[in-house]
Amino acid sequence: MDRIPILKLGEALLVTIQVDMHDRLAMALEEDLTARIVDHSAKGVLIDISALEIVDSFIGRTLANIAMIAKVLDADTVVVGMRPAVAITLVELGLSLPGVRTALNAERGMAMIKSRIDDAAMIATDEDEGGP
Amino acid sequence: MARQPASRLSALLSDSTQHILADWLAALKAAPDTRLSATELETQCESILTRLARACSDGNSGDIEAAAFVPLREMLDDISRTRATHGFSPTETATFLLSLKAPVFARLRAVLASDPEHLSAEMQSAGDLIDALGLFMMECYQRAREEVIIRQQTEISELSTPVVKLWQGILALPLIGTLDSARTQVVMENLLDSIVRYEADIAIIDITGVPTVDTLVAQHLLKTVAAARLMGADCIISGIRPQIAQTMVHLGVELNVISKANLSDAFALALRRLGKVVVNQRRPTPAEPV
Numbered sequence: 001m002d003r004i005p006i007l008k009l010g011e012a013l014l015v016t017i018q019v020d021m022h023d024r025l026a027m028a029l030e031e032d033l034t035a036r037i038v039d040h041s042a043k044g045v046l047i048d049i050s051a052l053e054i055v056d057s058f059i060g061r062t063l064a065n066i067a068m069i070a071k072v073l074d075a076d077t078v079v080v081g082m083r084p085a086v087a088i089t090l091v092e093l094g095l096s097l098p099g100v101r102t103a104l105n106a107e108r109g110m111a112m113i114k115s116r117i118d119d120a121a122m123i124a125t126d127e128d129e130g131g132p
Numbered sequence: 133m134a135r136q137p138a139s140r141l142s143a144l145l146s147d148s149t150q151h152i153l154a155d156w157l158a159a160l161k162a163a164p165d166t167r168l169s170a171t172e173l174e175t176q177c178e179s180i181l182t183r184l185a186r187a188c189s190d191g192n193s194g195d196i197e198a199a200a201f202v203p204l205r206e207m208l209d210d211i212s213r214t215r216a217t218h219g220f221s222p223t224e225t226a227t228f229l230l231s232l233k234a235p236v237f238a239r240l241r242a243v244l245a246s247d248p249e250h251l252s253a254e255m256q257s258a259g260d261l262i263d264a265l266g267l268f269m270m271e272c273y274q275r276a277r278e279e280v281i282i283r284q285q286t287e288i289s290e291l292s293t294p295v296v297k298l299w300q301g302i303l304a305l306p307l308i309g310t311l312d313s314a315r316t317q318v319v320m321e322n323l324l325d326s327i328v329r330y331e332a333d334i335a336i337i338d339i340t341g342v343p344t345v346d347t348l349v350a351q352h353l354l355k356t357v358a359a360a361r362l363m364g365a366d367c368i369i370s371g372i373r374p375q376i377a378q379t380m381v382h383l384g385v386e387l388n389v390i391s392k393a394n395l396s397d398a399f400a401l402a403l404r405r406l407g408k409v410v411v412n413q414r415r416p417t418p419a420e421p422v
Contacts (some may be wrong), residue, residue, distance in 0.1 A: 079362075080364065082362050082363055082364070084321060084324030084325055084327075084328060084359075084363065086362075087324055087359040087360075087362040087363050088317075088320055088321065088324065088359055090359075090362055091320075091355045091358045091359040091362070092355075096358035096361070096362065097362060102361060102362050102363065102364040103364035104327065104328070104331055104332075104333075104363060104364040104365065105331070105364075108364065109364075
């Protein structure tokens with residue numbers, strides 16, 4: 001069965017969805033990603049959906065689920081590159097993905113994740129030095 | 133039975149065209165109109181009469197949907213459209229054709245004076261025919277007006293949804309007019325496309341020009357905000373007028389979005405979010421304007 005590749009970039013995981021998502025693939029992605037977050041103790045997940053032309057309610061919900069799971073495992077999820085048509089469809093479906101952070105493109109999404117990792121690192125160092 | 137009066141009318145129309153035309157024009161000119169020249173009116177009346185006579189000569193004067201009436205219908209359609217665009221009122225347009233009744237009836241009366249039974253049947257059918265044509269004219273008039281309205285609507289919706297770039301990464305969307313579902317769609321598409329094109333981080337939706345905000349409009353605004361957020365851009369709503377703010381609270385409308393009273397406040401917030409600062413220029417001299 002097809003799998004969507006998950007790349008590790010430092011403390012972040014990068015998922016680029018290049019094929020049309022079907023339900024089984026989405027569920028597989030959710031499982032794989034959960035396992036990888038735990039394996040690498042990743043702090044951020046970047047999901048690039050710029051190649052996705054159709055997003056139905058199931059995929060939308062899966063994205064929201066992934067974001068929630070990642071949050072439980074202390075990782076930030078950023079969905080990037082959503083097309084205007086997809087955004088309109090999701091809103092019309094009533095799925096505004098409230099728990100998911102979004103960015104215009106992969107570059108900005110990576111910057112968001114990086115700033116969060118840096119913040120976390122800074123707090124960690126502060127704590128090591130006996131508080132701010 | 134129906135055939136005989138029809139042929140009578142057609143005979144009458146072709147025999148005494150000039151007579152009827154003269155009477156008709158006299159009736160029309162009793163109420164002169166500056167929007168239409170006398171010669172234009174005469175040409176219109178004359179060609180209506182000739183086409184009517186030709187249509188009736190086929191013997192089916194009752195049914196204006198028949199093929200014989202096509203030239204006449206086209207002519208009337210044309211006249212109605214011109215009148216609709218020139219600002220004639222519906223009454224004026226209808227009266228134009230209905231005033232043909234009097235001269236036709238007068239002629240019928242003159243020709244069939246000795247045969248009252250025939251005369252009434254004849255007048256009935258002639259009246260029905262002219263009424264039907266009058267109604268057809270009104271339909272065309274109405275259609276022309278509706279076309280104008282539809283065209284204006286599309287023009288307005290295109291004109292009133294511009295997306296302007298205020299700064300690197302900051303867009304403004306000044307909304308003017310009521311937001312309905314169709315317009316929301318256009319606004320949303322425009323905004324999202326512009327967010328991609330300008331790589332915007334923040335979009336300011338200014339609703340100074342929106343006359344009323346009810347629950348439906350608020351829902352449409354929220355949809356737009358949600359869609360922009362999915363694209364990774366934050367939205368600020370600005371330009372909520374005092375009365376609108378009151379109405380919204382009384383209606384229980386909640387926007388749950390950052391909102392500012394005016395565009396400048398929203399712009400200032402957007403600049404701050406992007407880490408930009410607006411400062412006074414150094415060496416402020418009194419003579420210098422800025």
